[in-house]
Amino acid sequence: MVIISVYAYKHLRGVNNYLLVSLAVADLVVATCAMTGSASQDITGRWMFGIFICKLWSSIDVYASTVSTLHLCCISLDRYYAIVRPLEYKSIITTRIVCVMMGTVWLLPASISFLPIFLGWHTTPQHIQEMEANPDSCSFVVNKPYAIISSVLTFWIPVLIMLGTYTRVYREAVRQKKAIKKLTTYSRSLAPLEVPQTETIVEISTTSTENHKCQLITVCNSDSDNER
Structure with missing residues (x-):
């Protein structure tokens, strides 16, 4: 619905909505690829597609989820400049910058999903042997180094950035609310006097x-x- 809305209405095709459309595409990948693989395994009780598809499915799951999280981080930066620094917004958040941001969030997660999973860097040797011995099961088991590195890069850093940007946005919203209230009170005090006749x-x-x-x-x- 988000993609159709932006496609159908020209006034929604702004730079800030590019990130929303890209986020919607990432969520569609999660729904169509990652969730369907999990659903098939839950329904049938086994993995029917072999070891290669198991690795591909695990890679897409990690990849699409990371892409979605990084999009949320980029959207928080866009909102920060739009509300906290509105005079600099158009000069900083340009079409080129947004395209660079989208390219980064789509390419960077491949280095922590497809590459380590297909090379076996993400898991333990025992788990690799179990997968080869039992091709009818597909589980995602990670070792400690991969768990720490991937969680820091794909979750904790984006979450800290979002907490920082939205805290500033909230403070600016409160400040503007107080300023508007003070201006309204001052305007009322300057209303024309009604002189009694x-x-x-x-x-x-x-x-x-x-x-x-x-x-x-x-x-x-x-x-x-x-x-x-």
Whole structure:
């Protein structure tokens, strides 16, 4: 629905929505490739596609999930510049920069998914032997170095960046809310005075201009303090 919406309506084809469309594509890959493989194994109770497809499926699972997380990180940076530094937004978040960001988030995760999984760097020798002896099972077992490196690069660093950017966005939103409230209160205080039409004002209108101003202020202060 996100992809169709951006494709159908021209006013949605902004630079900031490129990242949303790319994120939607990454989530489609997770749904069509990673989740279907898991569902087939749960339904049949065994893995029916061999060792190579098992490695491919595990690689796509890690790859697409990482791509999705990195997209969320890039979107948080886009929101940061749009809200916290709006005057610099158009000069920093350009079409070229967004394309570089999307290219990076699609290419970088391959180095921690397809490459180590197909070369067997992600798991233990015992697990490799078990997979070769039991081709009807496909499980994803990782060793400690791969678990630490992959979790830091694909989860903890993006999450820390998102926490930092959205904290700044929240603070800026609160600051702008207070500024708008203060401006609204100040604007109301400058509203035109509603001078009460009384006999006293009619009588002093015949006096001189300077005395009229002085006496008019006196009347308004005494008859209508709320309009001061």
